[in-house]
Amino acid sequence: MTPSLRNPERPVAALIAPDILASLDESPQDIARDTEEMHPADLANVAEVLPLERVADFLRTLPQARAAEVLEYLDEQLRAELLEAMNPEQAALLVGAMTPDERADVLVELEEETADEILSDMPTAARQETERLLQFEPDTAGGLMTTQFVAVSADLTVKDALALVREAARSGQREAMHAIYVTDADGVLQGVMSLRELVAAADDTHVADAMRSEVVRITTQAGRSEVTTLTSEYDLVALPVVDGFGKLVGVITVDDVIDALVEEQTEDVQKLGAVQPLEEPYFAAGFWHVARKRVGWLVFLFVGEMFTGTAMRHYESTLAAALSLTLFIPLIISSGGNSGSQSATLITRALAVGDVKVGDFLRVLVRELGQGLALGIPLGAIGFIRAMMWGSSAEVAAVVASSLVAVVLVGTLVGAVLPLLFRRLGFDPAVASSPFVASLVDVTGLVIYFTIARNILHIA
């Protein structure tokens, strides 16, 4: 009987997994050697398709540092289950072998009791380092950084600095080796040399003369989006993190920046879809957790949309006098919502990537005013023809056409202004989601439609 494998979406891993399972029973001592050349991310994929109860056995066949690396790439949920099922000492050994920043990330995912047990079983130095990192909010520079980096003093020669780096690399330090940092006796950051610059420099130069002293840096409290912006703007592979005194306390490596960028974008997209950001992957997030993240916005939008009813009651006599007006209500208000969504999306994204600033308000307004007209007029024309084809009177068709132009214009402006306004007030512009803009424009759109109808059709 072949044991059942999970996650059939990983074809390569699923191919290798049966061999691993067989080896686990017959010759577990061979697994480390057989998989030596594989990338830890691929081994993590293999672990993800193994039956849950064999994953710990599999990790035990690997050298500890290797197992820790695999753990770093493992699916969060599986990792948490695995560590919670292990005995705390074994878990502490594994977690202790991870890089400091990953260690902290992993412990945050566990139940507090398990995390505490694992922490107390770690060697003192590793425990203290991890506890220090755990004090930072996960979405700040402090929460993203690792505390493993190579710092040298400015009076070293390049040769000695390179020797230090080689030693650090040989001692198994895995992270933040793309650059070496130059610090003074107090640990204050003074300069930086990339590993490339270090190997390029002449052996007898002093680090002080070869280093760059204007170092792009960030403070521990800075937010995730500052981290991603700086890294991308300066094309960094590692971003040094300093405390309030300018002391170098950690380094954020580019792989963590990429993860941060993806998370940030997920949150932005979810906000734009009127969902409060989920921290977990789709299936990992609990059913009621997701429902709670959605229901708030839905109810808020629902209550806002109730004003469409209020508006229509207000114009009940107009409606009764020209029932055919009803037919165009969804068409007209949705056109405003659609053009508004477009503008809101364009401006929100432009704000996020820095193409537009709050100070560009007037320029944006003028441009979107033009866009509103350029988009509203063709829709109005199509609407006019359609209304005539449905047998409406020329007056009703004119009401529909001019309402369309006006509603698209208003939608475009509302969609463009809201994100700028939110940013100005210190909120996230992505709160101006498509549904939010659409709801606002629905109510306004009805008022516009009925006002125009009353005036053109001369009804009370």
Next chain:
Amino acid sequence: MTPSLRNPERPVAALIAPDILASLDESPQDIARDTEEMHPADLANVAEVLPLERVADFLRTLPQARAAEVLEYLDEQLRAELLEAMNPEQAALLVGAMTPDERADVLVELEEETADEILSDMPTAARQETERLLQFEPDTAGGLMTTQFVAVSADLTVKDALALVREAARSGQREAMHAIYVTDADGVLQGVMSLRELVAAADDTHVADAMRSEVVRITTQAGRSEVTTLTSEYDLVALPVVDGFGKLVGVITVDDVIDALVEEQTEDVQKLGAVQPLEEPYFAAGFWHVARKRVGWLVFLFVGEMFTGTAMRHYESTLAAALSLTLFIPLIISSGGNSGSQSATLITRALAVGDVKVGDFLRVLVRELGQGLALGIPLGAIGFIRAMMWGSSAEVAAVVASSLVAVVLVGTLVGAVLPLLFRRLGFDPAVASSPFVASLVDVTGLVIYFTIARNILHIA
């Protein structure tokens, strides 16, 4: 009179720029030394606030390699204007000093005639290299890669390999030095060593014994999203690119991956907002270009939304019999659109980051069915109360409440299924934008509403 500075949004650059302007007139020979320690990205910011006609003068004061670096960080539009205004030989010198991938990127932005002139003025080797890169689509691995990398043969010792790397670094090669690649006599990729691994290895080891032979690689034709996925999955700082024969032809560095990731995100967000992706930043894109990118979707959605009119005409007798039903139309259909937007956003993003696969169809369906009920029932309850408060009969309130539950359920399912369906059909799931889902659900919602109304209110 102080010359006018552009772009007041760069406060630091704006502070330095007046000094640079003064130096340009008085002691241009000092500028290179005075700005030596600055990051080229910061110098580019300074260039961006200078009056346009002084930017070329400013670049001329810098050593050529430095000026080329600044050019790489410069705003695309300004860069194009600048190069088109320069004489072709000078432009060729500057562009020739850029890294090969940036060189190609810059030429693509120029008018074809200017680009050809600059190309023909470049040294043969640089020209041929650039022309080769220009053959790749910009959004493929070939279009993203640089052709500068260090490749060594497997029989070298670590000491000799390191000597080669130092030589390459000293010769001014700036890119793709985070790893060295091992190739055979035909240039076929055999292995990789990170610079860290190289400095960590013992001097007399052979590269063959120290290298990793399972190299994560990509082919020239692979798309941008494969590049970003591989880089992020394997935590790479450089991704080697091979041709159809496995020959190493280039390397994609992580800074270009970050740019690709941000661009990809922008496109996804714009699609989700029902805008065809703009390639340019908000203000850089021409007015009519943007309008064209928007009008297609708007008209498509408008035509789709016309079916709401068709549906309402179909139920005209129902409407006439119970006019108060009209009041709830926008409320009901928008609720379906909102819950549908939420689901579409969640699933589209989960597909993009790999949390959900097309094969998860059934799991997604079951989950969103549950979400639809969990979200629809509270909205139905609120809707019932609201209808009663507006003085509707209990029957009408019941119609509103049950329609809300049904419409939210349908919205949720449509929003969840569409992105999966699009992916399955080979389209981009992000096409299932909020406005698109809302339009679909508007029509369906009306049919549901009137069908329920007819049944509960017993009208024809």
